[in-house]
Amino acid sequence: MTTPLFTRTDTTLGDFSLRPVEPAADATLLHSWVTHPKAVFWLMQDFGLAAVEKEFTRIAADPHHDAFLGLHNGTPAFLMERYDPAHRELVGIHAAAPGDVGMHFLTAPTATPLHGFTRAVITTVMEMLFTDPATHRVVVEPDARNTAVHALNKAVGFEVLRTVSLPSKDAYLSTCTRDQFLATQGDHR
Known part of the structure; x- marks a missing residue:
């Protein structure tokens, strides 16, 4: 088992x-x-199954894209992808600035949801991304129909810039700076 690259404790x-x-x-x-x-x-x-393994093998080999398995109290519970928006996803759509980092995340399906869990996951993801001093802004492009993630993104500081058309979806191009994220943390850490 691989050693975690990042750990945070939610109170x-x-x-x-x-x-x-x-x-x-x-x-x-x-x-x-x-x-x-x-x-x-x-x-x-x-x-x-083979297509999923192939996709994550492709991501692992890509110098501009990474995938991470998220653990909650040691048990796999979420997935996060980090990408360079100057090379993936938003090329030709978003003028990536130095320090921009793209992100996707997914919480595992569960029959026993925990109140506040998804908020704790996105907080963990954002804290991990911002531990890199070179990261100045996180960029996301969630599907315009994904209302649940839009509310969550707003809660951690994302600002919708505009709707963009991607090959597979219409998306809300959104960004969050380190300061915007930190301003939302208050009692949610």
Whole structure:
């Protein structure tokens, strides 16, 4: 098992950590998450196990894209991708500035949801991204129909810049600076 690259403790929900995805070892778990109806906006509903492993192997080999498995109290519970928007996702759509980092995240499907869990996950993701002093702004492009993530993004400081048309969706191009994120943290840490 890979050692976590980042860990934070939430005062009410416990420990959250992130480690690199291991495509072969994690493929079965990730397949169950990305093909679940909850993950419709990940556009992998029809992927077989081999296609999921191939996708995460491709990401692992890409110098501008990384995938991380998120753990909650040591148990796999979420997925995060980090990418360079000057090279992936938003090329030709968003003029990436130095210090921009793109991000996607997905919480695992569960029959027993924890109140505040998704907020704790996105807080963990944002804290990890901002531990790199070179990161000045996080950029996201969630599907315009994904109202749940829009509310969550707003809660941690994201500002919608505009709607953009991507090959697979219309998306809300949104950004969050370190200061915008820190201003939202208050009692939610």
